[in-house]
Every structure is written in C-alpha cells, then in structure tokens.
Amino acid sequence: MSLMANLYVGTSGLQTSQNALNTTAHNMANMDTEGYTRQQVSQGTRAYQTLEQKYDIIAWKQIGTGVNYNNCKQVRSDFLDISYRQESGRYAFYDVSLKALEEIEDQLQEMEGSEFADSLNNLWVSVQEMAKDPCSAVTQSSFVTRANEFLTRAKSVYDGLVSYQENLDSTVKGMVENINEYGDRIRQLNEDIVEIESGRQEKANDLRDERNLLLDKLAEYGKIEYSEDTFGNVTVLFEGSSFVTTDHVNHIGIDVTLESSVGYATPYWEYAAKTVDNKDGTKTVVSIDGAHIFDLTQNISTTNNTDIGKLRAVLLARGDHNGSYHDIVEDENYYNSNISKSVIMNVQAEFDQMIHNIMTTINDIMEKAESNPAFIDGSVGEAKDFTLFVCANESDKLTYDISDDKPAGTVPTGFTIKNTQINPKLIQEPTLFTYRTVDGNEDNDTTTKLKEAFTKEQYTLNPNVTTRNSFITYYNSLVSQVANSGDVYDSIKEAQQQTVDSVNAAREQIVGVSSDEELEFMIMFQNAYNASSRFISVVSEMLEHLVTSLG
Structure with missing residues (x-):
C-alpha cells in the first residue's frame, strides 16, 4: 500500500x-x-x-x-420493554383502585368532623329511651330529632360519594385527551423517523427515545401491543383494537348522553360509532354499540390482563350511575356483572340499602301500630301519612324505574336516600304520634318492635355475602368491607410496585x-x-x- x-x-x-x-x-x-x-x-x-x-x-x-x-x-x-409497560400499566390500575377505596373509607368514617356512625347510634339510643317511656313528649321529640339527624347525615355521606364519583368522571376526559395526543405524536414520530432513516446513513435515536417514552406513558392508561416494521414505523393496538397505524390514528371519543343517565363520560372508538350526516357537514353520533373500548363486565383477572391501565380502573371505580338499593335487590346476575366491580356504586348501593331497610322497617311498624292516629280517628286509609319517613315529592310515590339494562318489568322506586325526608307533620309536631292506644294505654308493643328491629340480624351487604347483620352492626360491616378490600389492593399494589421496580432496574x-x-x-x-x-x-x-x- x-x-x-x-x-x-x-x-x-x-x-x-x-x-x-x-x-x-x-x-x-x-x-x-x-x-x-x-x-x-x-x-x-x-x-x-x-x-x-x-x-x-x-x-x-x-x-x-x-x-x-x-x-x-x-x-x-425488547423483552424488558414489553414487560415493563405491561407491569407499569397493572400497577397504575391498582394504584387508582386503592386511592378510590381510601377516599370512600374517608367518606364513610368522617363527615365534617363527625362520624356517620354517631348519628346511627343516637337513633338507636332514642329508640331505647322511647321504649322506657313511650308517651313522654321528650322521648318522642328526641326520636324524631335523631331520625332527622340520621337522614341528614346519610344524605351527606351519599352526596359525598356522588361528588367523588363526579370527580373521577372529570378525569376521564383528560385521560382520553392524553391518549389521543400520544397517538398523534407517535404517528408523527413514525413519519420523521422513516424520513431520516430512509437514506440508511444515520439512526434517528433521539426521536426513537421520545417514541419509546410515549409508549411507556401510553401503557399506563391501558393494555397496549405494538410492533415495528422494516421501515421504522411502530403500529400500536390499544385494548386489542387498532390505535396507531402507519398513516393515521384512530381517535377515542367521549359520549356523555347515549350511555349514562347521569351524563358520565363513556370512551368509545370514533371510527366504529354509528353517525348521521348533518346539513353543515358535521356528523352526529347516534349509537356507540360495538364501539366500546372496554367490556367492564369482565372479571378482573391478571391471567386475562383485565387489570391493566388507569383508564379502566377509573371507569370501574366510578361506574355508570349513582347506585341505590335496587341494584342489589332486583337481580343477582345484574349486581355481579355491573355493580360489584365498581367500588363506588357497590358502596352506594349497600349504604342506600341500609338506609332503605331502616326507613321501611320503622314505617311498617308505625303503619301497623295500634297507636297510629289513623286507627284512632278511623281514617285507616291515611295511615301512611303518620309514618316517620315520607317521599320528598308527591310524584315520587308513582315513579317507576324502567331501564334497558335491567330485568324486564316495573319496579317501584321505594324509599331511597335521595327521595326521602322526615314527615313534615312530625317535624312540626313530634308528639302527633302519641304511642298511646285507643284505650289510653302506652303502646309498648310498638316500641318493643322498634327495639327488636334494630337488633334483629337478617340483613346482608350484598348477594355474595352470607353474614347477616342488624341495623347496629350493618354499617360497621360496610366500613370493614371497604377497609379489607383496601388492604387487599394495598398488598397487590406493593407487590406490583416491587415487580415494576425490578423490571425497571433490569x-x-x-x-x-x-x-x-x-x-x-x-x-x-x-x-x-x-x-x-x-x-x-x-x-x-x-x-x-x-x-x-x-x-
């Protein structure tokens, strides 16, 4: 040379x-x-x-x-990337679920500095005191006052749960916007990377870093699958459906009118929704059947990867409506597939069931009482006017709940936390119900039945629980159930955190x-x-x- x-x-x-x-x-x-x-x-x-x-x-x-x-x-x-993204998505799911349970536990145990359990206990004490002296104006007035306090605090607890439900709903739109933005940016990066690397002179490594970081973030919102072709394009599947392709992004839309009666956001694939054309060139979505991103009726399972992503966790925790006792008593299959998986709707339904049972039982005893003013003055048909709890609006007495996703038939609304109030007549005159029979004797039979109603163990939290509770123990069992679920989710979260840290370290x-x-x-x-x-x-x-x- x-x-x-x-x-x-x-x-x-x-x-x-x-x-x-x-x-x-x-x-x-x-x-x-x-x-x-x-x-x-x-x-x-x-x-x-x-x-x-x-x-x-x-x-x-x-x-x-x-x-x-x-x-x-x-x-x-590639193996560690796939493993990290899957495990971080699973961690995000349990993190959101645990935070929801912790918030619900706070809502149940404290309400403006005092526990709801105090108002329930005070109502029980007032029943005991009235049983000692049924005809006393003091005990009668105390019973009505404590009942009013009990119902007021029950409404506050329930409203707090609904408020948190709405807060979770407000985060759904932001999550969907982030997912769409990540998809748009990944598609743009695909184009830039292919343009740079097509000359086979250099690698667009910094752009690839940004794309990999976006895939990491996207994996926190849901289950993703991805692959890279020979040109450098990355195609992404989100929850099993095509999301990012080589030339476009299938955006996720938000529906607040078609699915939820209370206007909660439902994510759906825009390309799969049924639309009609408007005169101004726009389109209106008329149905999102078949366009759903998640099947929230599936069981939560690590084996089936249905416990991945914070978006799924938020939708599950939030549910699609405000729960009531109807969600438990109407149909067990409906409860298991639609209610039990939502921590908020489940607690709302169980809490409302407790209040409904207490109000209904007290009313039934008062309606049949020999001391009921309706029996005394002969107006038996008006016995319900002398019960402790009444519908807040007259129209509620005739309201029926007919829902497409519930069993066929009409079910009376009944007493719920939202539609009930203390009888205004008793608020104005607590001694109107005298607890004195026609012959002038004390109605000890009625007060005894009220006492027994509070201690009788015949109520379960939901169809999947066999332990029976009384009115006194029901609420503690409800709080314990939430706390136990929180401990389980906390353990899973900690184990998942260790898994994520281990994979990330590798x-x-x-x-x-x-x-x-x-x-x-x-x-x-x-x-x-x-x-x-x-x-x-x-x-x-x-x-x-x-x-x-x-x-």
Missing part, C-alpha cells in the same frame, strides 16, 4: 474516533434525561486490499484500508448511562484519536523525507 493510501487509513481512524467521542459526550450530557437510551458506536473494517491470492494457503495476503463507522445504535431490550442496566463506563469509553476513543493522529504524522514525515531526499 502506498504512503498516500496510509493517510486515508489514518483519516478513517480520526473520523471514527471523533464520532465515537461525540456519541460518548452525548450520552454524558443526557445522563439524567427522562427516556434517554444509551447510544453505542458500532465500528467495522473497511474493505481489504488483496495483494496475493493462493488457494493452497488458509488466508490470502491482504492489507487493511482503515476503520469504518457503521452506525450509532440504541442499547435496548432495563436501566441496559438503557441507562453509567458515568464511569462512559468515561472509560471517552479515554479509549481519545487514545484511539491520538494514535490515528500520530499515525498520520509519521506517514506525513515519511512522505516529506522521501520528497526531500528525491527532490
């Missing part, structure tokens, strides 16, 4: 070493950058110059022509930048640069000597 050719060999070493130094410096500068992946220079040899070919020897006589800068690659593990071992390792590379490439520079100097001196000597 000529001396002039050796100059090119030295130059190749200078260029490659400089590029390697630039890459090392880039790694060091982005050591703390979120989502950054360590980059590594891949070097190779240039084509050899063959001097002599002999087939009777193992190797031909060849001379190297220098080093070649092949590419700058990212150091990643991933960081590969993609993370080590300052010590990069400093070693920097010294190595710097020495290689100096060696190439020295090689060029020696060749240059030799050329100068030859020219001078022969000149």
Whole structure:
C-alpha cells in the first residue's frame, strides 16, 4: 500500500474516533434525561486490499484500508420493554383502585368532623329511651330529632360519594385527551423517523427515545401491543383494537348522553360509532354499540390482563350511575356483572340499602301500630301519612324505574336516600304520634318492635355475602368491607410496585448511562484519536523525507 493510501487509513481512524467521542459526550450530557437510551458506536473494517491470492494457503495476503463507522445504535431490550409497560400499566390500575377505596373509607368514617356512625347510634339510643317511656313528649321529640339527624347525615355521606364519583368522571376526559395526543405524536414520530432513516446513513435515536417514552406513558392508561416494521414505523393496538397505524390514528371519543343517565363520560372508538350526516357537514353520533373500548363486565383477572391501565380502573371505580338499593335487590346476575366491580356504586348501593331497610322497617311498624292516629280517628286509609319517613315529592310515590339494562318489568322506586325526608307533620309536631292506644294505654308493643328491629340480624351487604347483620352492626360491616378490600389492593399494589421496580432496574442496566463506563469509553476513543493522529504524522514525515531526499 502506498504512503498516500496510509493517510486515508489514518483519516478513517480520526473520523471514527471523533464520532465515537461525540456519541460518548452525548450520552454524558443526557445522563439524567427522562427516556434517554444509551447510544453505542458500532465500528467495522473497511474493505481489504488483496495483494496475493493462493488457494493452497488458509488466508490470502491482504492489507487493511482503515476503520469504518457503521452506525450509532440504541442499547435496548425488547423483552424488558414489553414487560415493563405491561407491569407499569397493572400497577397504575391498582394504584387508582386503592386511592378510590381510601377516599370512600374517608367518606364513610368522617363527615365534617363527625362520624356517620354517631348519628346511627343516637337513633338507636332514642329508640331505647322511647321504649322506657313511650308517651313522654321528650322521648318522642328526641326520636324524631335523631331520625332527622340520621337522614341528614346519610344524605351527606351519599352526596359525598356522588361528588367523588363526579370527580373521577372529570378525569376521564383528560385521560382520553392524553391518549389521543400520544397517538398523534407517535404517528408523527413514525413519519420523521422513516424520513431520516430512509437514506440508511444515520439512526434517528433521539426521536426513537421520545417514541419509546410515549409508549411507556401510553401503557399506563391501558393494555397496549405494538410492533415495528422494516421501515421504522411502530403500529400500536390499544385494548386489542387498532390505535396507531402507519398513516393515521384512530381517535377515542367521549359520549356523555347515549350511555349514562347521569351524563358520565363513556370512551368509545370514533371510527366504529354509528353517525348521521348533518346539513353543515358535521356528523352526529347516534349509537356507540360495538364501539366500546372496554367490556367492564369482565372479571378482573391478571391471567386475562383485565387489570391493566388507569383508564379502566377509573371507569370501574366510578361506574355508570349513582347506585341505590335496587341494584342489589332486583337481580343477582345484574349486581355481579355491573355493580360489584365498581367500588363506588357497590358502596352506594349497600349504604342506600341500609338506609332503605331502616326507613321501611320503622314505617311498617308505625303503619301497623295500634297507636297510629289513623286507627284512632278511623281514617285507616291515611295511615301512611303518620309514618316517620315520607317521599320528598308527591310524584315520587308513582315513579317507576324502567331501564334497558335491567330485568324486564316495573319496579317501584321505594324509599331511597335521595327521595326521602322526615314527615313534615312530625317535624312540626313530634308528639302527633302519641304511642298511646285507643284505650289510653302506652303502646309498648310498638316500641318493643322498634327495639327488636334494630337488633334483629337478617340483613346482608350484598348477594355474595352470607353474614347477616342488624341495623347496629350493618354499617360497621360496610366500613370493614371497604377497609379489607383496601388492604387487599394495598398488598397487590406493593407487590406490583416491587415487580415494576425490578423490571425497571433490569432495563436501566441496559438503557441507562453509567458515568464511569462512559468515561472509560471517552479515554479509549481519545487514545484511539491520538494514535490515528500520530499515525498520520509519521506517514506525513515519511512522505516529506522521501520528497526531500528525491527532490
């Protein structure tokens, strides 16, 4: 090889070493950058110059022509990426579920500084006191007052649950907007990456880092599957449906009118919804049947990957309506498939069932009491006017609940927390119900039945619970159920956190930048640069000597 050719060999070493130094410096500068992946220079040899070919020897006589800068690659593990994104999505699911349970527990145990249990206990104490002296104006007035306090606090607790339900609903729109934004950005990055890498001269590593970070964030919202084609495009499936393709994004829409009677947001695939064209060129969604993103009636299972993503967790926790005792008593299958999976609707239904049972039982006893003013004055048909609890509006007495997703038939609304109030007649005159029979005796039979009603253990929280409670123990069982569920979710969350941390640590071992390792590379490439520079100097001196000597 000529001396002039050796100059090119030295130059190749200078260029490659400089590029390697630039890459090392880039790694060091982005050591703390979120989502950054360590980059590594891949070097190779240039084509050899063959001097002599002999087939009777193992190797031909060849001379190297220098080093070649092949590419700058990212150091990643596809297996760890997939595992991390799945486990982080599962962690997000249980994190949201646990926070919902903790909030519900706070709502149940405290209400403006005092526990609801106090008002229930006060009502029970007032019943006991009235049983001692049924005809006392003091005990009668105390009973009505405590009942009013009980119902008022029950409404406050229920309203607090509804308010939290609405707060969860308000986060759904923001989550969907984030998902759509991530999808749009991933598609744009696909286009930019393909444009840069189509010349096969360089890798768009920084853009790939941004895309990988978006996939990490997207995985927190739901179950994703993705693949990269030979051109560098990444296609993404979200909850099993096509989300990001090579040329477009299937956006997620929000429905607040078609699915929920209370206007809660329901995410759906816009491309799958049924629409009608308007005169102004816009479209109106008329049905989202078949366009749902989630099937919330599925059992929560790690095996089936139905416990992944914060969006699913929020929708499950929130439910699609305000729960009432009807959700428990009407149909067991409906309860198991639609109510039990929602922590808020389940607690609302169980809490409303307790209040409904207390109000209904007290009213039934008072209606049949011998001391009921309606029996005394002969107006038996008006006995319900002398009960403790009445419908807040006259129209509620005739209201029927007919829902497409509930069993066929009409079910009377009945007493619920939302539609009931204390009888205004008793509020105005607590002694109107005298608890004195026609012959003037104390109606001890009625007060005894009221006492027994509070201690009789015949009420279950829901169809899946066999333990029976009295009015006194029901609320404690409800709070305990929420607390126990919270402990279970907390344990799962902690275990999931350890799994995520373990996978992330393994991933960081590969993609993370080590300052010590990069400093070693920097010294190595710097020495290689100096060696190439020295090689060029020696060749240059030799050329100068030859020219001078022969000149």
